Amino acid sequence: MSERKDLQIIASLVPAGSRVLDLGCGNGELLAWLQQHKGCSGYGIELADHNVHACVQRGVDVIQLNLDEGLALFDDRSFDVVLQLDTLQHLRNTENMLRETARVGRIGVISFPNFAHWPNRLRVLAGRMPVTKALPYQWYDTPNIRVGTLADFEVLARKCGLQVTDSFGLQGGDAVRFWPNLLASVAVFKFEQV
Amino acid sequence: MTALGQVTPQLMHFSDALPLKSGAVLPAYALMVETYGTLNADKSNAVLVCHALNASHHVAGRHADGVEGWWDNLVGPGKPLDTEKFFVIGVNNLGSCFGSSGPTHLNPDNGCVWGADFPVVTVEDWVEAQARLVHRLGIQQLAAVIGGSLGGMQALAWSLQYPQRLRHCVAVATAPSLSAQNIAFNEVARRAIVTDPDFHGGHYIAHGTVPKRGLRVARMLGHITYLSDDAMEARFGRSLRAEALAYSTQDIEFQIEGYLRHQSDKFSEYFDANTYLLITRALDYFDPAAAYGGSLTQAFAQASAVRFVIISFTTDWRFAPERSREIVKALVDNRIRVSYAEIEAPHGHDAFLLDDARYHAVMRATFDQMAEELTHPPAPAKPNEGAHV
Numbered sequence: 001m002s003e004r005k006d007l008q009i010i011a012s013l014v015p016a017g018s019r020v021l022d023l024g025c026g027n028g029e030l031l032a033w034l035q036q037h038k039g040c041s042g043y044g045i046e047l048a049d050h051n052v053h054a055c056v057q058r059g060v061d062v063i064q065l066n067l068d069e070g071l072a073l074f075d076d077r078s079f080d081v082v083l084q085l086d087t088l089q090h091l092r093n094t095e096n097m098l099r100e101t102a103r104v105g106r107i108g109v110i111s112f113p114n115f116a117h118w119p120n121r122l123r124v125l126a127g128r129m130p131v132t133k134a135l136p137y138q139w140y141d142t143p144n145i146r147v148g149t150l151a152d153f154e155v156l157a158r159k160c161g162l163q164v165t166d167s168f169g170l171q172g173g174d175a176v177r178f179w180p181n182l183l184a185s186v187a188v189f190k191f192e193q194v
Numbered sequence: 195m196t197a198l199g200q201v202t203p204q205l206m207h208f209s210d211a212l213p214l215k216s217g218a219v220l221p222a223y224a225l226m227v228e229t230y231g232t233l234n235a236d237k238s239n240a241v242l243v244c245h246a247l248n249a250s251h252h253v254a255g256r257h258a259d260g261v262e263g264w265w266d267n268l269v270g271p272g273k274p275l276d277t278e279k280f281f282v283i284g285v286n287n288l289g290s291c292f293g294s295s296g297p298t299h300l301n302p303d304n305g306c307v308w309g310a311d312f313p314v315v316t317v318e319d320w321v322e323a324q325a326r327l328v329h330r331l332g333i334q335q336l337a338a339v340i341g342g343s344l345g346g347m348q349a350l351a352w353s354l355q356y357p358q359r360l361r362h363c364v365a366v367a368t369a370p371s372l373s374a375q376n377i378a379f380n381e382v383a384r385r386a387i388v389t390d391p392d393f394h395g396g397h398y399i400a401h402g403t404v405p406k407r408g409l410r411v412a413r414m415l416g417h418i419t420y421l422s423d424d425a426m427e428a429r430f431g432r433s434l435r436a437e438a439l440a441y442s443t444q445d446i447e448f449q450i451e452g453y454l455r456h457q458s459d460k461f462s463e464y465f466d467a468n469t470y471l472l473i474t475r476a477l478d479y480f481d482p483a484a485a486y487g488g489s490l491t492q493a494f495a496q497a498s499a500v501r502f503v504i505i506s507f508t509t510d511w512r513f514a515p516e517r518s519r520e521i522v523k524a525l526v527d528n529r530i531r532v533s534y535a536e537i538e539a540p541h542g543h544d545a546f547l548l549d550d551a552r553y554h555a556v557m558r559a560t561f562d563q564m565a566e567e568l569t570h571p572p573a574p575a576k577p578n579e580g581a582h583v
Binding site for chain 2: 055
């Protein structure tokens with residue numbers, strides 16, 4: 001994971017020794033790193049078969065589940081940290097998932113592609129939907145069925161009663177804290193439930 | 195990598211009485227056992243395979259008569275459960291009819307065939323007998339116990355009865371207990387057998403008969419429940435045996451009828467009726483939550499050191515994914531390490547016996563990881579070490 005500076009930044013938001021639930025954990029890379037280097041424990045949730053195999057292969061505990069069905073498997077506040085990285089935009093029931101994230105975890109960390117990043121704005125101004133590194137799909141075949149911005153998420157977080165304790169952007173592996181809604185392709189939020 | 199080739203089972207005798215859950219005692223007994231691969235020097239690479247209703251100790255390889263093991267697609271050199279890395283044990287359960295002590299054997303007390311008098315055995319009793327076998331083989335702790343369906347129940351029971359004696363529990367297409375519908379299917383099967391005029395109260399061997407008609411109907415019913423509607427439709431549909439309908443109420447018209455009759459005829463030739471009754475009852479009785487006021491979470495509290503892999507199949511309606519999720523929930527509630535795969539497979543319950551690519555990929559990853567642990571035992575995690583973030 002050492003080359004993935006963005007994951008390093010996310011990992012720094014997770015306190016050592018945390019019990020972590022990683023929603024949409026992919027191949028388990030981040031969880032494995034958190035287990036090995038920060039003494040964390042917990043589970044990943046994945047839907048895709050090849051990712052489930054990859055997790056099992058590297059010894060990361062993974063539960064195959066469609067997140068759109070909610071998190072009924074998990075009790076309230078049963079995790080210190082719930083990660084939802086690059087996942088939110090694929091879910092039909094975004095608001096419910098956000099509330100579920102807050103329900104099962106003390107701290108939530110969320111990242112998603114920021115639609116208000118300036119190249120996206122230019123592209124829309126030019127009359128076309130953006131196709132970029134963070135949003136690499138055509139409008140008709142994108143799995144990103146929910147596109148939003150840093151500013152949009154703040155509104156939803158307030159509506160869900162979440163207290164945002166940190167928010168910033170990610171661009172080229174670096175944290176962006178100055179005008180992130182304009183200058184970052186990825187939005188990151190850390191929140192705790194009030 | 196060579197195939198397992200011909201394998202030979204061995205009968206192992208146990209002279210210590212086995213107290214059963216029912217309160218009865220089995221004074222002495224024998225277990226038919228088959229092993230594959232080599233036990234390593236520290237005896238840490240043993241995997242016990244538990245069988246379901248009509249299977250046996252013959253898990254892999256071929257017997258002298260050419261019969262292939264029931265999980266040969268999973269177990270063998272280079273296969274997902276690789277016998278070049280693991281020492282694999284197959285054992286026929288007590289009460290079965292493939293060599294271990296059961297109703298077709300003689301009751302040592304009176305020299306007569308046990309028949310219906312063979313004591314009722316439970317999943318927990320089987321685990322007890324298996325634990326003694328494992329002890330006999332000099333194995334302190336199994337790398338894993340694995341099983342599908344009723345075999346999965348045994349794997350789960352191991353984690354509850356002897357949590358210190360296994361590191362991994364792999365339970366496939368199973369459930370924490372049977373539902374009312376499942377018990378109902380079993381009861382229909384049992385009634386078919388018991389009401390066969392050749393059954394003679396279970397003492398048919400003494401009467402020189404075999405309740406084949408009952409066994410056939412029981413097997414037909416079971417077979418239907420092991421397949422999905424779609425799988426049966428795809429394979430048989432409404433295709434006819436002859437070119438046109440014969441308008442007969444008793445002859446075979448549809449291919450599915452011929453298939454079920456053929457399969458059940460074969461089954462009735464080799465399977466023992468009392469064994470069918472005993473094993474379906476063991477299924478019915480399994481309910482580890484019962485001793486904890488119905489709380490599966492409390493039942494699994496003692497299995498905290500075991501790592502679990504739970505696998506279900508989307509079209510399995512006899513042991514549906516929802517039932518596997520109950521197990522996963524109980525484990526998660528206890529913060530026990532578990533991975534769960536829900537395999538999209540069209541075959542229904544029987545999928546656990548087939549070599550579906552996605553299923554076997556999870557199995558391979560599971561045992562590869564276990565093999566890795568054998569050579570590089572995981573070091574305890576050290577908080578903060580190497581954290582440059």
